[in-house]
Amino acid sequence: MHRLIQLAQDFYQSALDKHEARIINNILKMESFDPVVNIAPDTIRNIAIVVPTLKRYAGGHTSILRLGTNLADKGYKVTYISFHNQNLDQMSSVAHCNLPCVKGSFAQYKEAKKNKYDVCVATSWESVYWSKQLSGYKIYFVQDYEPYFFKMSERYLLAQKTYELGFHIVSLGKWNMRQIQKQCNVIGNIDAIDFPYEPSEYKNKPRDFSAYMHKKTIAIAVYSKEEGKRIPNLLQGILQKASEELAKDEINLRINFFGFKKNHKLTIGENYGKLGKEELAKLYEKSDFGMVASMTNISLVPYEMIAVGLPVIEFREGSFTDFFPEDAAILIDFNYMTLVNAIKKAVRNPDKIEEMTKKARVAITSLSWEKTSDEFIEILCDIERSKKKCRN
Template sequence: MGGRSSLQREIFSMSATMKEGFALCGAAASVFREIPRQFGRRTRQISHIVATTGFQGVICRARFKASDWIRPREPVWPVVPDDIIAADLSQPFCARVPEIDREAPITVNWVTGPAGRGSGGHTTLYRIVKQLQNSGYLNRVYLYDPYAGDPKYYQGLAREHYGLTCEIGDIRDGMKDADALVATSWPTAYAVFNARCAGKRFYFVQDYEPYFYPVGTNSVLAENTYRMGFHGITAGRWLAEKLAREFGMQSDYFPFGCDTALYRRDPASKRSGVAFYARVGTPRRAVELGLLALELFAKRQPQIELHLFGERFDNLPFRVTNHGLVSPQRLNEIYNRCFAGLSLSLTNVSLVPQEMLASGCLPVVNDAVQNRIVLDNSYVRYAPLTPHLLAAALESVVSMPDFASVSKKASESVAPTSWNMAGAAVDRAFRVALRQAL
């Protein structure tokens, strides 16, 4: 019995090994059969891409696949995770609000992410900071950087490029007591919520940031910051109304400003083009739709020059002058060469339409409630957000028989607009809210 049992075990073992071998051979045969099939598939795909977009299209797709392959699978957080864990919204810290001394300046701690050159949000924020400083405020800027950048570099950039002269520190070193403590983006709101220094909590809101992300963790984390009990100061009325309606958040707003000394209409300018503000890194500006509209427009009006600014683009199916990121002075020159400018926004409106108006360039903007509320200007041309209708709106501007007269009136319509008005509105919001907090 024992011998037969041993022999049976050997037979069973050999049988299992043979089955595994057959399975491996079958799998290998399957792989080898798949190779020519996949090779044929990829060859046909590459041929199709070359036929439709050229070799540049193949290179673009290869770069996209390579970038996806090397992308880390763990999330890169735009906020320090420990700050999220520490922020228990059910138990907010009751900060002391100092009594305002009429003889002393109002002290404000601004918490902001570090900025590179050309950041529109930081440009507006730092303009307001400088306006308040001119009104006697004592400002401190604290950099919040979850990516562990070099604070000295960004401090230098804030001074050299944005012209800040106030104290600039690293939030990791702690914050001094102040009259007001201001979050300026959703990641910084967590740091402000968790801070233990004195000062009434404010939230400087320039856009509805949950819209910056697909529905998911980041959009929820951003939305939760509107439930932190801060007093909002928003860029334009649309945000103030939205935050009050959806979150019960008390807010004041400031009007969009425009540097009309820099952006101005040149009566001697020869206009021959259309401009488009395009940056792929800001999806809320609907760049792809704008480029499709320009492609249609270029076919209908081939004599009109096209100008792109904000970012350089390759392999476009129409002739265009790529300006990339330009200085404000250069931007004013571009506006003065154009009849119309395309400026799209799926969230809060950008500063671009006001600048275009000041330069006598008529902005074509997607028709949306936030754009109509904030701009509130009869010389803006609104169009539904489809390539054909946007292209038609551009055509209607370039074919206007009385363009020079309309251009002049458009420029005059924003002449009273200034950042002094915006700064004064923020000053009032601080003073009223601080008095009410006592």
């Protein structure tokens, strides 16, 4: 058995090494690592947004589509370019699945290289290297500090290098910007725009928090993924021990994970897989708490939970408090007894949970994708103004 496990581990590591080598070698074929010379265009109308293979239910991809759609609504010509040369019909189908109202056209990288753009927006570390080969003023739309996605490796180093290549960095929220400024030698402009959500898609449903005092089964909707930044193993370990401890007081934890692939094996709870908006709404409605580990930049999930009135459990070690007041969620650490005590205290004091959820909702009342897109457009206008100022 040990021999079989070792063979499986060796096979996995070999496949991972080949995957990493393929990515690195593709970049080395075209990359000199010289910073770009970012020359502001006279006017900005034609915008390229460089993406990998678009995937269904990918929150980051949906955010990119929201930004592009809002830019298109304001009169910009927007093209989403797949540097993986994704099939265009598939690209469009996935985009419309993630955002039915999506606007803009789709193109493969091999064709896009022939076109001229006023601005070229990279959306991930890998896309930065592909974006350098396209025309236009270079912007890097940063949704997370991506070196943290990897162990210290070639991908870690090349991801970190992208912030030092002279792109105009636009960070979704200030947490990324602080990491970049702390870890990297930034030579281009850097700005931050608000991390938003789409309020029209979420309805707050009143909850009877007083009923929490009498609950013997507490349902928790837990967001996690296979990725290390979502601490999948830590989460399961904490919840396993917390569940066993709460059972001593005849409190049953019903743990429902979402975000994993459906075939991912869990040590505790039920795996709902990747969910669409309607399925998520149903899960949130039947849950008593939502739990997220925002260990790098915050995700949309806590915003969704807060918007529908679901009390949130988050980690002190993560980025939640960079976006919300401390008393907008139940904050825990890696000690499972912290979670146990927090749940016991919460159900004994339902008025405190209600007050917490109200404070959390207040924190998001001014947010929307339209407002954040307007902040992005203001940056585009500043780029145009800088050109005119240089002329004068």
